[in-house]
Amino acid sequence: MLITTKAIVLSKLKYRDNDLIVKCYTQQLGVVSFLLRGVLKNKKGSAKVAYFQLLSQLQIVFLYKNSRSLQTIKETKLNCIYTSLHTHVLKSSIVMFLSEVLANTLQEEEQNETLFSYLENTLLWLDSQLEYSNFHLLFLLKLTKYLGFYPDTTNVEYPFFDLSEGKFELKSNNKYNISGENLVLLKLLLGTTFDELPNIKINAKQRQSFLSMILLYFELHLGSFKTPKSLQVFNQVFS
Template sequence: MLIDTHAIVLSKTKYRDHDLIVRCYTKELGVVGFLLKGVFNSKRGKAKAAYFQLLSQLQLVVVYKANRSLQIIKEIRLANMYTSLHSNVLKSSIVMFLAEVLTTTIKEEEPNESLFSYIETALLWLDVHTNYANFHLLFLLKLTRYLGFYPDEADDGNNYFNLREGKFESKAHDIYAISGDNLLLLKTLLGTTFDELSGVKINSKQRQAFLHMILSYFELHLGGFKPPKSLQIFNQVFN
């Protein structure tokens, strides 16, 4: 069966000498693995492999078989061409980091159009904007809405937020209650859009502390989630 679908590249791994295994989040099929045979064996193949940079947005025609673990791509083209996401050092660091997070959080093999649209739109925003120091923080926070554990804002006037419970509380009942700068930034970002990010002013120490907190939030709510291996490099480059 041929399926025409929009796809976002999550990861890629060289297989044997000349092949490439790629995992993509697709609009029509959810997460799909693809085998690209012989891509490192010819100029034509290498050109094809160049499409699969992390978080690239592609339009694919897939030869799909439900019982096959790795699907075959019949046709490929860029769906959206980035202008800076892979050439800007800071943005490419964000791309590497977020691709790893998305790879470990999105496991579904069925379509989720709202999640796909969110990722697609957010990446296009990042590509064209120059004030993006806090982009990854807001991206991860908003991602929790689609993963099922967005913070409950019902009592957001309280002085603590419980990471395990996902809600604001008047008292610190356990070790998962946060306050201080992390709490203030959480409240700020909950009411912020990407276009309003330039108004959020925090220093690198606060940014790292909040990132550590949001990753802990992911660990508490997603079984098997581990902090990305690229986190240390990301912090060195970005902060």
């Protein structure tokens, strides 16, 4: 079956000497992996590889066979051209970090239009912004809505948040209850849009602390989630 769809590149991996395995999140089928044969062999192939930078937004045509774990792409073109996402050092660090998180968390081989739209639009927003130091925090928090464990805000005025249960509590009853600065920032971000994000001012230490907390939140709710390998470098860039 020949399928035409938008796709966002999540990861790429060299395979053998000249091949590349690319994992994408597609609008039509969710997560799909592709084998690009011979693309590392010559200059013509190198031009094709340039399409598959992390979190690039593509329009692809591919031959889908249910029995195969790796599909074959027939045509590729850029669906949008980023102006800064792959060329600005800080933004490219965000791209590397978030692509690793997404490759780790997105496993479903099924259509999810709202999630695809979220990824598509937030990446375009980031590409256009001059102030984005807290982008990854709000991005991850809002991503939990599509993954099924967005915080329950019913009792948002309570003084503790239970990471393991995903809800606010009156009392601290286990080691996964948070309070203090992380709780204040969580409440702020829950009521914030991306356009309002520049109004939230926090320092590097607070940013790192909140990021560690939200990654723990992912770990508690997604059994297969692993701490991103790029986290240490990412924290250094944003320190």
